Amino acid sequence: MVLYFSATGNTQYIAQLIADKLADQTTDLLERLRTGDHSAIHSDSPFVICLPVYVGDIPCFIMECLNSTPLKGSGKIYFVYTCAGYTSSGFRHAKKIAGTKGMEYGGSLSVQMPNNYVASNLNGIPDDAKIKELIAAAEPVTDEIAATIRRGGTLKSRHITLAEHVLCIFTYWFWRTFMQRTKPFYATKNCTGCGLCERKCPLGIIKMTDSHPVWTGSKCAHCMACIQNCPAGAIEYGSKTQEKKRYTFKGSVQSP
Ligand SMILES: Cc1cc2nc3c(=O)[nH]c(=O)nc-3n(C[C@H](O)[C@H](O)[C@H](O)COP(=O)(O)O)c2cc1C
Ligand code: SF4
Ligand code: SF4
Missing domain, CATH: 3.40.50 (Rossmann fold)
Structure with missing residues (x-):
């Protein structure tokens, strides 16, 4: 399996x-x-x-x-x-x-x-x-x-x-401790309230409140499921994601 x-x-x-x-x-x-x-x-x-x-x-x-x-x-x-x-x-x-x-x-x-x-x-x-x-x-x-x-x-x-193993463990620790913040996540006015981000979050930390996603924890896995799968392109991470292309796998053949 x-x-x-x-x-x-x-x-x-x-x-x-x-x-x-x-x-x-x-x-x-x-x-x-x-x-x-x-x-x-x-x-x-x-x-x-x-x-x-x-x-x-x-x-x-x-x-x-x-x-x-x-x-x-x-x-x-x-x-x-x-x-x-x-x-x-x-x-x-x-x-x-x-x-x-x-x-x-x-x-x-x-x-x-x-x-x-x-x-x-x-x-x-x-x-x-x-x-x-x-x-x-x-x-x-x-x-x-x-x-x-x-x-x-x-x-x-x-x-x-x-x-290399020790360096990697330290880097992951640093990443978990200082980089995996949820505070910069927000949904723009383009959000339709579909709730897909809530259903996609593996940690279950996104809660729909008044048809709007709320990131309830202070840290998350930063897996990118919410931001990348949002059908309205409505999720941003502070200023880091603005105007940036989004990615989800679309099949073995992608249009160039
Ligand atoms: C939080 C995070 C950390 C990542 N770190 C690495 C990395 O250390 N090395 C790497 O080659 N790719 C890294 N990636 C890229 C992903 O491993 C890669 O795009 C993966 O195929 C995503 O799989 P998915 O579409 O099934 O989620 C990282 C992605 C995320 C979201
Ligand atoms: S996936 Fe996008 S459009 Fe749907 S509720 Fe979440 S932020 Fe709003
Ligand atoms: S990045 Fe992943 S873990 Fe973090 S809130 Fe979005 S879906 Fe959940």
Whole structure:
């Protein structure tokens, strides 16, 4: 079974491709994350966990969910990440999660997809030609992944040195402590009150109040699900997102 979380569609696409190639099924973790449902999941086939990479690592809220959810049936677990090009401690933490659960670690690999992080002045969303190129290049990687899983092999990620691991853990800590603020989020007058942002938030911190979203926590995962999926383009993050293009995965072929 392929379990996945996807804020903007990249990971859902990769998860579905792998599941199709393995003739297996997918399970979206969103509702479990939103509701704190940690009931057991059963699969006779190996578990394949598909996740986006945040700050080089497995997003904390997904790590907590995986650690708390019993995985029954198959004793083998693989990890597949989508990222914009850089995965680090995620590779080490995947092995740790497998060990904690007493499962056989099948390895992990990342697949490069378009960047979805828009709430900073750093790398933005790629242009349409680059998006098309990245999506086209990702599909063959899933062939290799599925073939490896089918024959019971090991996905081989690059080696992460201890120094890189420690640096990544520090960076993630810094990010969680100082950068994941919700205060700058707001909805403009274009908001139609559809409530999609509330339903998309994996942490369940957006509450519709008088047909308007309110960010109830002081920090969130910054997954970008709310801001990127808003059909009215009505969500902004302070001045950082104004006039910036939004991104959600739109299919294997994007218009240039
Ligand atoms: C909070 C956050 C942090 C991210 N950090 C990284 C990173 O460290 N390395 C990287 O290559 N991509 C990073 N990305 C980009 C995403 O991993 C990438 O776009 C991913 O495919 C998004 O998947 P989704 O569409 O399934 O949510 C980050 C995205 C977010 C939202
Ligand atoms: S998704 Fe956008 S339009 Fe819908 S309620 Fe949220 S901010 Fe408003
Ligand atoms: S508030 Fe938006 S960015 Fe933050 S976790 Fe929820 S959906 Fe993701």
